[in-house]
Structures are given as structure tokens and as C-alpha cells.
Amino acid sequence: MGRVEGKIAFITGAASGIGAACAKILAREGATVVMADLQDEMGQGVLAEIRDEGGDGHYLHLDVTSEQGWANAMVEVMSKFGELHILINCAGTTHSKSSFPSEAEFDEWRSIVSVNLDGTFLATKHALGAMKKSDPVNGSIINISSVYGMVGLPGIGAYNASKGGVRIYSKSVALSCAQEGVNVRVNTIHPGIIDTPLLQRALSRNPDPEAARMRYDSLQPVGHLGQPEDIAYGALYLASDEAKFVTGAELVIDGGYIAR
Incomplete structure (x- = not known):
């Protein structure tokens, strides 16, 4: 349908899960997708799928916590394409285990906040700088937060804090762009529990992974987990001129999880 025809989209965490789904769907809708991740072999595999379907894309290695890495990535994007229209910031991490606040480890806190919140800051800062060089400026930044950026859950304080930070930081950037007359929209998506490799790894640590998955299904008012594509279609809307x-x-996409 060409809903993002001719646009250049930069997607982090694009080697798997929500990021990969976003890359595939935006490519089908006409965008040239620049995919970034640390999992290079998987990322190249997703890019090959996109090209096999007739889409256009490019892959690069990126640690989202590295400011120099972001600076280099934007130089590469601008030298290759000359403009940037869309950022979808999907890279993220979570706790290895639930812990009571007095027993939480500072190193884990810093690791989670570094990827989820610092990574979002660096992504937004450098992508926005590139978008402002496009002519005309017409940008959309989509930061993937979580329902746990809106409501709390015991034992995952760092994840709650980092995703809540993504939510309110994005609002500040949106207002800054509007105030300065910079035509870049900034929004957040708040997925519920989505069937991604991150969740599958968590389930595999359970003594009975299948029973654990059934418990997750039962927590959803709609009766089942979400799929990465469910989030990607929301990102497509926010990336397009329809928004x-x-x-x-x-944009909450959670099967009714926080409506109760």
C-alpha cells in the first residue's frame, strides 16, 4: 500500500522480536530500512528476508549505549541516504530475575537503565539531529516503552523506572520539537506481554516452560500473548503521515492488560 513509501527508517533491536517485525512491515510499505543491532548474523538474516520480498534495507552493528556508535551510525545513514525520516527505538533488556528492592543489584540496575533509557536518549538525540538536516523536515520518532512504564510490577524496579523514563522523556522531546517548530513527532508505544525471544528466554528458565506460558496467556484479557507484528502495525501508523x-x-497495545 506504500504507507511509508520513500521514507528512510532507522530501527534498533532489529535482529529479532518487535524490531525485526517493524523492519519487515515498514519495508513492505515502501520504506528503506536501516537495521541496527548487536546480533549481526541474525540481523543480516532479517535483511535477507526483506530483500527476498523485494524490500530495500541496510544493516549496521550498533551498541545503543555508545554515543560514538550513534554518531558514526548517523554519519553512515546521512552519507548513504542523505536524509532520515523515521526512528523506531526497539532495543531493550530486562531483569534476569525478580528481586526485592533491598536485595537488588546496582550493576543490574545500571545495565538495564543504560540500554533502555540511556539508549533511548542517545537514539533520540542523534536521530533528531539527522532528521533536522532533511529537506523538508518530516520526522517521526517512536520509542518503545512498555505497559510497565505505566504501571508497576513487584521485583522489576529498574525495568519499571527505565520504561517510565522513556515515556516521560519522549513527551518532553515532543513538546520541544513543537515549540521550536521542528516537524518531528515523538510518541511511545507500550506493549503488553509479547511473544518475543526475550520472553522465550525468560520462560526457558522456568522449571515448566509450557505451564509458565499458559499462565502468561491466562493473564491477558484476550486470552493469549501478543505477537511482534501487533506492535509493528502500531509503529507503522505512527511512522506514517496518517499520524x-x-x-x-x-499507544498502548496490550490485549487489555492494564484496562482492568
């Missing part, structure tokens, strides 16, 4: 009046907003 030209949407900024500073939260």
Missing part, C-alpha cells in the same frame, strides 16, 4: 497530528502520545 501527522499525533505527538507526545502513548
Whole structure:
């Protein structure tokens, strides 16, 4: 349908899960996708799938916590394409185990906040700088937060804090762009429990992974987990010009999880 035809989209965490789904769907809708991740072999595999379907893309290795890495990535994007229209920031991590706050480890806190919140800051900072060089400026930044950036859950304080930070930081950036007349919209998506490799790894640590998965299914009002594509279609809308009046907003895609 060409909903993002001719646009250049930069997607982090693009080697698997939500990031890979976003890359595939935006490519089908006409965008040239620049995929970034640390899992190079998997990322190249997703890129090959996109090209096999007739899409256009490029892959690069990126540690989202490295400011120099971001600076280099934007130089590469601008030298190759000359403009940037879309950022979808999907890279993220979570706890290896639940812990009571007095027993939480500072190193784990710093690791989670570094990827989820610092990574979002660096992504937004450097992508926005590139978008402002496009002519005309017409950008959309989509930061993937979580339902746990809106509601708390015991034992995952660092994840709650980092995803809540993504939510409110994105609103500040949206208002800054609007105030300065910079035509870049900034929004967050808040997935519920999605069947991604991150969740599958968590389930594999359970003594009975299948029973654990059934418990997760039962927690969803709709009766089942979400799929990465469910989030990617929301990102497609926010990335497209259909959402030209949407900024500073939260798109919750959670099967009704926090509606109760």
C-alpha cells in the first residue's frame, strides 16, 4: 500500500522480536530500512528476508549505549541516504530475575537503565539531529516503552523506572520539537506481554516452560500473548503521515492488560 513509501527508517533491536517485525512491515510499505543491532548474523538474516520480498534495507552493528556508535551510525545513514525520516527505538533488556528492592543489584540496575533509557536518549538525540538536516523536515520518532512504564510490577524496579523514563522523556522531546517548530513527532508505544525471544528466554528458565506460558496467556484479557507484528502495525501508523497530528502520545497495545 506504500504507507511509508520513500521514507528512510532507522530501527534498533532489529535482529529479532518487535524490531525485526517493524523492519519487515515498514519495508513492505515502501520504506528503506536501516537495521541496527548487536546480533549481526541474525540481523543480516532479517535483511535477507526483506530483500527476498523485494524490500530495500541496510544493516549496521550498533551498541545503543555508545554515543560514538550513534554518531558514526548517523554519519553512515546521512552519507548513504542523505536524509532520515523515521526512528523506531526497539532495543531493550530486562531483569534476569525478580528481586526485592533491598536485595537488588546496582550493576543490574545500571545495565538495564543504560540500554533502555540511556539508549533511548542517545537514539533520540542523534536521530533528531539527522532528521533536522532533511529537506523538508518530516520526522517521526517512536520509542518503545512498555505497559510497565505505566504501571508497576513487584521485583522489576529498574525495568519499571527505565520504561517510565522513556515515556516521560519522549513527551518532553515532543513538546520541544513543537515549540521550536521542528516537524518531528515523538510518541511511545507500550506493549503488553509479547511473544518475543526475550520472553522465550525468560520462560526457558522456568522449571515448566509450557505451564509458565499458559499462565502468561491466562493473564491477558484476550486470552493469549501478543505477537511482534501487533506492535509493528502500531509503529507503522505512527511512522506514517496518517499520524501527522499525533505527538507526545502513548499507544498502548496490550490485549487489555492494564484496562482492568
